[in-house]
Amino acid sequence: TNAIAPTSLPRRRADAMGGPLSPLFYRQPLELVRGEGPWLFARDSTRYLDAYNNVAVIGHAHPAVTRAVGRQLAELNTHSRYLHAGIVDLAERILATMPDPLDTILFTTSGTEANELAWRLATEYTGATAAVIAEHAYHGSSKWLADLSSNEWPAGYRPAHVATFAAPRGDGMTESVGAHRISLAVQSLRTERPALVLADSQFTSEGILDVPGEFVAGLVNGAHAAGALYLADEVQSGYGRSGPQLWRFLLAGVTPDLVTLGKPMGAGYPIGAVVTRREIADVLASRYEYFSTFAATPAAAAAGHAVLDVLTLTGLPDQAVAIGELLRNGLRDLASESKLLGEVRGLGLLAGVDVTSRKAAKALVSELVNQGVLAGNTGPRGDVLKVRPPLVWEERHVALFLAALRRALSAIA
Ligand code: PMP
Numbered sequence: 347t348n349a350i351a352p353t354s355l356p357r358r359r360a361d362a363m364g365g366p367l368s369p370l371f372y373r374q375p376l377e378l379v380r381g382e383g384p385w386l387f388a389r390d391s392t393r394y395l396d397a398y399n400n401v402a403v404i405g406h407a408h409p410a411v412t413r414a415v416g417r418q419l420a421e422l423n424t425h426s427r428y429l430h431a432g433i434v435d436l437a438e439r440i441l442a443t444m445p446d447p448l449d450t451i452l453f454t455t456s457g458t459e460a461n462e463l464a465w466r467l468a469t470e471y472t473g474a475t476a477a478v479i480a481e482h483a484y485h486g487s488s489k490w491l492a493d494l495s496s497n498e499w500p501a502g503y504r505p506a507h508v509a510t511f512a513a514p515r516g517d518g519m520t521e522s523v524g525a526h527r528i529s530l531a532v533q534s535l536r537t538e539r540p541a542l543v544l545a546d547s548q549f550t551s552e553g554i555l556d557v558p559g560e561f562v563a564g565l566v567n568g569a570h571a572a573g574a575l576y577l578a579d580e581v582q583s584g585y586g587r588s589g590p591q592l593w594r595f596l597l598a599g600v601t602p603d604l605v606t607l608g609k610p611m612g613a614g615y616p617i618g619a620v621v622t623r624r625e626i627a628d629v630l631a632s633r634y635e636y637f638s639t640f641a642a643t644p645a646a647a648a649a650g651h652a653v654l655d656v657l658t659l660t661g662l663p664d665q666a667v668a669i670g671e672l673l674r675n676g677l678r679d680l681a682s683e684s685k686l687l688g689e690v691r692g693l694g695l696l697a698g699v700d701v702t703s704r705k706a707a708k709a710l711v712s713e714l715v716n717q718g719v720l721a722g723n724t725g726p727r728g729d730v731l732k733v734r735p736p737l738v739w740e741e742r743h744v745a746l747f748l749a750a751l752r753r754a755l756s757a758i759a
Pocket of ligand 1: 456457458459461484485486487546579581582608609
C-alpha cells in the first residue's frame, strides 16, 4: 500500500528487485528471521507453524545439516571437477533408492536446471524436439522450462513445440485413458515429434490430485508409443513426501526414463539431480560434456547426505503417511461443517482442499497467517488450499493446524 515508508524493507526490495516480477507471499509480507523444526519466527517474535515448506522436509535449521555443511565448508568447498568421495557416495546412495535400470545420476543446482538437463537428454536421445506436459504444469523458471510450464503461460501464449494433456480428475482414470490423453496431445503437435512427456508425480499445481497408478502407467506407455521418454518430476513429490517410499512414482508402479529431484534434496543448500539410464546419458556424452560449477559441491553433497540420514534414521517418510491421514481426516471433518471447503485430496503429508473460490482461498490463507499458520493456495484457479508441511509434523501440529483453520474459517465466514 501507499503507506509503506521509502526506507521500509518491502519498499527497498521492490525498488531493487524488480517490483512485481518477484512477488512475496501474503498480504502483509513476512520477515522471517529464524526457523526450528516445524516453526518459523518473524522479526517481531511471532511464531508461525509451517504448513507449506517442503525444502525444509526434515524441519527448519536441522542441526544434522548445519553441522555437516559447516564442517565441509570449513574444510573444502569447490566445483565438482575433482574427485570427492562425499559426492560419489551421494550419487551411489541415491541410485540405490531407484529401480532398475535407472543407474546414472547427473547433479544440478535446482529443479529447473534438472528439468532443463532432462529435456536436453531427451531431445538428444530421441532426435525429436517437442514436449507434452499437463494443462497446468510447473517445471521451472528458465526460458525452456517456462515454455514447459503451462501454468505460467501468459494469456494466449502457447509454444508451438509444446502440447498439453488433461490431468487425472475424478473417476475412471485408467491406463487407457492416460495413454489416450498423450496420444491426443501428440496429434495436436502439428509438425514436431515429442521427445519428452513430463509430469509432476503428484500433480501439485493441478490442485494436488489423487493420481491412480494406472493413469501414470498410461502416460508412460503413451510417451513410449510416441517415441518419447517419460520424466517423473519429483521436485515437489519426492523425498518421502508421499511416504513410506522416497519417490512418489514408485507408488504408481512405473519406471520412468528420467527422474528429476530438487527442493528438499539439500534442505535449502542448493542441489538438484537428473536420474536416468546410462544409455540415455551416453547419447548426450557422444556430442557434448556436462558440467555445472555448483552442481554437487562437497558442501552440497554433505547437505544431501544429512537429509537422507535424517529421513532414514527417523522414519519421517513413514510418519508422513500416518500424520497425513490424520490431517486429511481432520480436514474432511471441517469440510463437512463449513460451506467454504469442499473435496480433500492428497497423499502422505500433502493435502489439497477445494475452497469455494480463489478469493475465498486467498482470504483463508491470509487469515491463517493471522492465526499463526503459514499455508498456500494452488490449482488452475487458485482455489485449492495447499498444505505441504515439513515432514516433522506430529499429531499436535495437526491439531494446532486444524484449530487455526477452524478459527480462520469462522473469521472469514
Ligand atoms: N518442478 C516442480 C514440480 C516444482 O514445483 C518446481 C519449483 N516449484 C520446479 C520444478 C523448479 O524448481 P526450482 O525452483 O528449484 O528451479
